[in-house]
């Protein structure tokens with residue numbers, strides 16, 4: 538039975554713990570992890586831009602002994618009317634797994650339904666689960682635990698926020714999201730996490746959310762595909778900037794996280810992202826290690 542990773546909750550709590558521990562071990566072995574995927578081909582089908590996801594997967598796949606095949610979605614017959622389902626059936630005959638970055642989450646679900654190989658979500662409008670794995674690893678490295686950590690997410694209730702909700706519900710992180718009215722996280726995702734007794738709260742005050750936090754996290758105000766709303770969104774989110782004043786309300790040893798790319802001077806200021814409290818580049822590096830551990834776990 539093939540295993541997909543479309544959302545964080547496709548892994549159990551125990552699997553997530555194993556994966557994070559394996560990723561930490563892989564990191565300490567500096568890329569030498571044996572070649573469990575030797576001779577395999579893994580596709581990377583991207584509909585949107587990417588720096589971290591694409592390059593960390595390509596590098597990690599090579600380090601595991603397989604080859605990565607980057608596929609620009611516009612260059613497939615998909616763009617000329619071949620269906621997602623037929624594309625999934627055909628690519629399953631060549632590849633051992635596929636990473637997909639696209640717009641609608643439904644697209645990746647349709648692909649995964651017909652594919653006979655593992656499908657990994659490299660970001661959709663609704664979820665960014667690979668990012669959340671690297672985020673959990675980074676918190677574990679910096680704080681030594683996940684259970685009981687107080688995390689504040691400030692800004693747009695987007696794909697990154699939705700996956701952080703699911704990751705927090707699995708790991709026991711206390712997550713408070715500060716989002717403007719009408720820009721909160723996905724209701725279904727939030728209610729499901731809340732229903733399993735996770736400590737997830739949504740509010741509108743960034744100050745209240747950040748007070749005494751161990752982790753302060755933010756993401757862009759304008760996600761890929763929302764460029765047409767940019768000026769309106771910049772107005773709506775103006776009070777949601779992570780700056781020195783806001784960060785001073787968190788614990789003195791709080792770490793600052795951002796999935797990147799950052800829009801400096803918008804959701805985060807230079808003096809915060811470049812400060813000693815910022816862990817954003819360790820976080821970006823950890824994409825490589827957690828994705829290698831994920832591939833090792835689900836690719837056969």
Ligand code: CP
Nearest residue numbers: 587588589590796797
């Ligand atoms: N954080 C992240 O997914 O970055 P990319 O868009 O560069 O892949």
Ligand code: NVA
Nearest residue numbers: 695697760761797798
């Ligand atoms: N929320 C952002 C994340 C980019 C990694 C986006 O979807 O564009």
